[in-house]
Structures are given as C-alpha cells and as structure tokens.
Amino acid sequence: MTTEQKKGIFWLAYKDFKAGILMDNPLLVLAVGLCSALAVSTRFENTIFMGVAATFVLVCSNTLISLIRKQVPNQIRIPIFIVIIASFVTIVDLVMKGYFISAYERLGVWIPLIVVNCIILGRAEAFAYNNNITRSIADGLGMGAGFTLVLLIMGFVRELFGTGKLVLFDKTVFSLGSAFQPAQIFILFPGAFIVFGFLIGFLNIIKERTNNG
Amino acid sequence: MRDNLRVGLVLMIVCLVAAASLGLTYVLTKNQIDKQIKIRQDAGNIKALSVAKTFKRIDVAQIKKRGIKLDNEQDKIFQGLNGSKSAGYTFIVHPRGYGGIMEIAVGINGGEVKGVVVISNAETLGLGDQALEPVFIKQFIGRTPKDKVEVKKDIDAVSGATISSKGLTKGVRTALDYYKKL
C-alpha cells in the first residue's frame, strides 16, 4: 500500500471512531444494546465496569473477525461470530470473577448477556466482516466509547438523584447532603426509561442544531 | 461437496480454538477465583462474629458425629477463637432467595445471634436486595434458638421483597438449628 492509501485508511478509521461516539451513538441513535444499559446504570460504578467490559469484547471480536473474514464462508458467519464473541465474553466473565468479584456479583447475569448485546453482533455483521482491521478496531473503539459515555451519564444521574450520593469502590465520593431527599424513582426502572428518553431528546436537539448551524 | 467440507472445517477449527482458549483462561484464573472466594468468606466470618479473632473450620466428619444434617452441601461451620478461648461459632449457610442461592454468615455466641452478613446474593437490584439492608437484618440480632425466627411471626418482611426476606430468615433459622445441635 502506498503512503497515500495508508493515510486514507487512518483518516477513514478516525471518522469511524468519531461516528460511534455521537452521531451514530449505538444507544441513542441506533437503539441497540439497550437492555444492559438501562439495567446496569443503577450505580455509577457498575457502568464503568460494564462499559469497559463491553468495549473490550467489541474491540477484540471486531479485530478477530476482521482478521479472519476472508476465510469464513458466508453461510456460517453468524455462528462463527457467536462463538468468537461468546469466547471473549467468557474471558471477561472469568477475569472479573477472579479480580473484581463484587462488581461481578452486582452485574450478575448481565456479564454473559454481553454476548447478545446487539451492538457487538451488529457491528460484527455490519462492519467487521466487510472492512479491514484498522477501521474495525476504530469502529469498535468508537462504538464502545459511545456506549460507555451514555452509560456513565445515566449511571451518574440515576445514582446521584436516586440515592443522593455517589459511591465508588465502597467510598462515598460525592454527596448531595442530608437535606436532599433522593427521588427513588431514578434507581427504579421507570426512572431509567425517563432519563434515557430525555437523553435521546437532547441528542435530537444537538443534531438539529449542528445540521442547521 | 467441497464447499460443505470447507464450511465444516472452518466451524470445527473455530470451535476447537475457542474451547481451547477458554479452557486455558479457566486454568489460569482458577486459583485467583478460589482465592477471592476464600477472602470473602473470611471477611464474612469476621464481620459476623467480631469478638472472635481467628476461625477454625469444623470439618464434615465432626459435623456428622454431632448428628447435624447439612441443609446445603456447601454449608460450613467455623468455631470462633479469641486467642485460645472459644468465642462462639459462625455458620455459612445457603438459603434460597428469589434470584437464587445466597451465601450468608451468621455469628452466634452465648446463645444469641451476634451478626448476620450477606456474603453474596442474587436478589433483584433495587427490589429484592432491600431485604439485605441493615434495617431488615437488625431484626435478627439477639435472636436465640428458642425464637421462631419466621416471617409474619416474629420477623417483618420487606414489602416487595418477600421471597428475599423469607430466604434470609430461613438462613438465620438454619444457623440457629445448627447451633442448637452443637
């Protein structure tokens, strides 16, 4: 490849990365990967782990699938994707059990559910199977970052307004004071839907402004 | 025919590689995982029976000798020691909650429940796990083997988390039953 072509790929990769964070945000725009996002964002700490875990699996599976894409016959690509993604998720599962057991227990069944996180299978099918490694990695990182970002915002809002304080690794990092009456609805499930709905609304406003401005 | 062979081959290779890698990861992490379990159990013991400084596991043979039938194969009984003096017992029991089995440590000394610590649980976030809050657990402190320790009789359940409350209560009752036979 000429230097010109190489530069072209990196430029495309950069655009892929940026897209996943805002304009094509997997959660707010593409509406995939919702289950784990809404369920896990009851605590800010959980969102950190889930975001990192999902991004790890996404990047690894995108990379591996992009690497072997020429060797995989079309009719069995889905089972192959599934086996690859399931393997990376199992690795995350075992590692978390060994080194982060409290977070592991709090995330519970959502860790194996990363396998069916529509984002990862979706990107494998829509992107990694048809693009080179560099762009696939960039796409993975971008989508993962977008996912994690929304997750962090939701976790932050829900825990802060739902319990009045932010607890990280057993230390109360931030507190709104005892005068603040927490609105428990935020950590319950209706609260998640409401916060998420409004986030979509805000992104819509941003998108309209950038399109008009 | 060649196509089918190719498909089968790719599938087989991918699955073999995956299974092998996972087996390898498991072997590499198993020790660490077991270590973590032990750390949490020790922590549970210490919090459940703060008066004891060290704990000695009472092995299965001895348990059988005293005629105790374990409710769950994984239940463990520890004797708490302060130096060389006996300082009560802790019981690691596994009652059934709503989401599955919980592991709790119950510390009993001098005929009274001194502490109840939830080591791990699978209760529903925000709903069932309200039954694991100190407000609910407080009810168990000071209970004796003579008490019924049953929801609706002498224990108030957490509304919306009845099964979880009942599970935790059953665990404490199991521990008290073990203590009775010791």
Added chain:
Amino acid sequence: MGSVTNYTLLFIGAALVYNIVLIRFFALCSFFGVSNRMSFAVGMSFAVLFVMTVSSAASWVLWNFMLVPLGIGEFLYIPTFILVIASVVQFEEMFIRKYSPTLYQGMGIFLPLITTNCAVLAVATEAVFILRGTSFLKLNIKYSFSFPETIIYTLGVGVGYMMVMVMFTAMRERIDIAPVPKWLKGSAISFITAALMSLAFMGFANLFGL
C-alpha cells in the same frame, strides 16, 4: 417445592411481579423494535415463548447431564447456551418458512433477531444455575431449579413478555396520532410511555406475598 401453589406463585411472579421487560429490563431491543404493528408483536411473542421454553429445557439438560459431570461448565456455559438458542431459532425459522410463508415474510429480520434477545439467554442461565456468589463455583451442588420449575418459570416469563408486548403495541398505535412535542417524537416518547407502564407494573409488588 412441588405443590401447585408454589408453581402458580412461580408463574405469577415471573409474569407480573418480576416482569421480564418492565421490571427487569430484558428484551428491550425487541420490545421497542417490534411493537409498531400488532400482528408482528403477537407473532414475535409466540416465537419468543417457543424459543425460550425449548432453549431453557435443552440448556437445563445439557448443563446437568453434560457440562457439570464433565466439569467444563464454568467456562463453556456461555457458548453452549447461546449456540443452543441459535439452533432453536434456526430450526424455528425453517419451520415457519415451510408452514407459513406469509408469516415468514411479515416477520422478516426479526426472527433471527430472537437469538440476541437478552431475555432468552437470561432465562436459560437463571433457570439453570445461579450466577452470582460462590455457590456457582461448586458445580456439584443442587442449587438450580428442578426441571418442572424451569418450564413453569420460563413459561411465566414468556407470557409476561407477551402481555407487555401487546399492551405497548396497542399504545404506540395511539401515540402515533397524538400531539407530541417535536423533540420528543419517535423513540423518546416511546421510552417515556414505557416508563409509565413500568410504574404501573410496579403496583404488582407484594402480590400474593411475592
């Protein structure tokens, strides 16, 4: 744990009190994706019910008679369960394609998407063993649902899913012609509606002492 009362409570708990969509947050992708037309919603619900039940049963059998005795369960359960689900979905797709081509045409891409339905994998794993806590690691302990309990639990979850799907679809059809502020139109207002439905379902808490 064998009386009819216990099974009934298990079913009601799974369907209403701990509803898989509105209380526990599973199956959201399909919930929002398929609820635009009633025929799709109903078809999807039955399809999911079928897949869930068969997969959970198969997973239970595989776990208790293969994974556990061989001691490989702890690190092979994820690929095994998900491959079971994928196979069941594939089989169901072939079946529907053969016996009801119109339904197959109508449901289109949503059938293979059942494989990624969080609820299906979640129920298979939950019915089989407990994920959190140390009890999971001692594989020879009886801590899972019994086989009948697995079936009842899975059916309960499936029926609960169906109920909410139908309700939500009916509501969405109404929302489409209601005056909604421009920046909330579309998915935003759907989410907020789902939030209100979720609040309503929380009223089931403590039903029959569950």
